Amino acid sequence: MNFLEERIAKDGILKEGNVLKVDSFLNHQMDIHLFDEMGKEWKKRFEGKNINKILTIEASGIGIAAVAAMHFDVPVVFAKKAKSINLEGDMYVAEVESFTHKTKNQVIVAQKFLTEDDHVLIIDDFLANGCALQGLIQIVQQAGATVEGIGIAIEKGFQQGGQIIRNLGYQLESLAIVDGMDVETGELTFREQ
Amino acid sequence: MNFLEERIAKDGILKEGNVLKVDSFLNHQMDIHLFDEMGKEWKKRFEGKNINKILTIEASGIGIAAVAAMHFDVPVVFAKKAKSINLEGDMYVAEVESFTHKTKNQVIVAQKFLTEDDHVLIIDDFLANGCALQGLIQIVQQAGATVEGIGIAIEKGFQQGGQIIRNLGYQLESLAIVDGMDVETGELTFREQ
Numbered sequence: 001m002n003f004l005e006e007r008i009a010k011d012g013i014l015k016e017g018n019v020l021k022v023d024s025f026l027n028h029q030m031d032i033h034l035f036d037e038m039g040k041e042w043k044k045r046f047e048g049k050n051i052n053k054i055l056t057i058e059a060s061g062i063g064i065a066a067v068a069a070m071h072f073d074v075p076v077v078f079a080k081k082a083k084s085i086n087l088e089g090d091m092y093v094a095e096v097e098s099f100t101h102k103t104k105n106q107v108i109v110a111q112k113f114l115t116e117d118d119h120v121l122i123i124d125d126f127l128a129n130g131c132a133l134q135g136l137i138q139i140v141q142q143a144g145a146t147v148e149g150i151g152i153a154i155e156k157g158f159q160q161g162g163q164i165i166r167n168l169g170y171q172l173e174s175l176a177i178v179d180g181m182d183v184e185t186g187e188l189t190f191r192e193q
Numbered sequence: 194m195n196f197l198e199e200r201i202a203k204d205g206i207l208k209e210g211n212v213l214k215v216d217s218f219l220n221h222q223m224d225i226h227l228f229d230e231m232g233k234e235w236k237k238r239f240e241g242k243n244i245n246k247i248l249t250i251e252a253s254g255i256g257i258a259a260v261a262a263m264h265f266d267v268p269v270v271f272a273k274k275a276k277s278i279n280l281e282g283d284m285y286v287a288e289v290e291s292f293t294h295k296t297k298n299q300v301i302v303a304q305k306f307l308t309e310d311d312h313v314l315i316i317d318d319f320l321a322n323g324c325a326l327q328g329l330i331q332i333v334q335q336a337g338a339t340v341e342g343i344g345i346a347i348e349k350g351f352q353q354g355g356q357i358i359r360n361l362g363y364q365l366e367s368l369a370i371v372d373g374m375d376v377e378t379g380e381l382t383f384r385e386q
Contacts, residue, residue: 023303023306024305024306025268028270028271028273028302028303028306029268029269029270029303029306030255030259030262030268030269030270030271031268032259032262032263032266032267032268032269035259036263058251058252058255059251059252059255059271059273062223062251062252062255062256062259063255063256063258063259063269063271064259065256066223066225066228066255066256066257066259066260067259067260067263069223069225070225070229070260070263073225074225075218075222075223075224075225076222076223076225076256077221077222077223078221078223078252078256080221080252109221110216110221112217113216113217113221113222
């Protein structure tokens with residue numbers, strides 16, 4: 001197990017409905033040392049890629065992306081989520097439908113912060129069905145910018161998001177891929193990487 | 194002018210209604226080098242304080258707090274905002290009313306991440322009327338924890354938030370205090386510190 005898998009095994013909490021709670025270190029309380037390790041690992045995995053900007057989405061992607069950005073020495077843009085349009089200025093807007101909740105959400109980035117010259121690393125905390133991620137990719141494409149790679153902390157390997165993204169040809173680096181979770185025993189199965 | 198005041202003077206955009214837009218470096222696109230400088234400066238200003246946790250609020254406080262936390266070597270907890278209660282587990286909830294919009298919002302933190310043993314530095318990007326900040330202080334008090342200090346990037350000195358907080362006896366360190374802004378000339382007046 002790598003450092004993140006170990007931490008998930010130690011502090012993650014399984015709940016009914018394939019819920020994996022990691023709010024003690026990832027998305028409510030944030031372990032900044034862990035984020036630093038994650039940034040270092042992504043820097044290694046995306047070695048040689050020409051990355052000049054990190055794109056993430058509010059709220060729980062922001063802390064991870066900000067600390068990772070120290071390793072890439074680039075600025076971070078965080079996309080905003082909204083239920084309806086109420087925007088000033090020129091914005092890229094991606095409409096994404098939640099697979100689970102069937103609700104429509106918008107992912108929004110100001111046009112001035114993403115241009116065709118940008119080579120973007122997308123960072124987020126979770127990848128399950130990949131809704132938010134698809135919105136972020138759509139926005140990079142609207143801008144004419146290039147997705148150089150995608151860094152995810154925890155991928156739920158038993159949901160479809162990761163497979164879709166890999167099928168589309170993107171370099172997706174999930175630091176932990178959970179292929180199975182047993183609420184009864186509390187056991188997690190991580191994919192060999 | 195210090196490094197943050199210089200950056201605001203250079204890249205901040207003034208708009209009607211005392212709006213100061215700093216989304217190119219602070220709260221949409223994030224300049225991580227600048228955040229690192231801010232963290233270093235707060236570390237200096239809160240020298241000698243026994244701080245074991247940083248508390249901030251989604252979304253735009255998170256990146257600043259995460260990078261600042263590298264200097265304090267402590268975890269960050271970010272409070273969530275909500276319009277209505279829909280929570281599982283034990284939460285601290287502070288209800289705050291917006292001075293400007295007259296809307297009520299809730300500021301929420303899971304109880305397990307804030308206890309009476311915690312010595313908290315509160316970090317946020319903006320302080321104007323201080324609504325969100327009052328909610329965060331209320332939550333620290335609910336937990337029986339101690340507010341060791343408050344670090345703000347930009348304070349609007351012509352609004353009441355900062356004065357209230359200082360009157361209450363808190364050590365409030367705003368890295369830039371804007372005392373006046375002239376939309377016609379684009380001129381900003383910073384308070385001498």
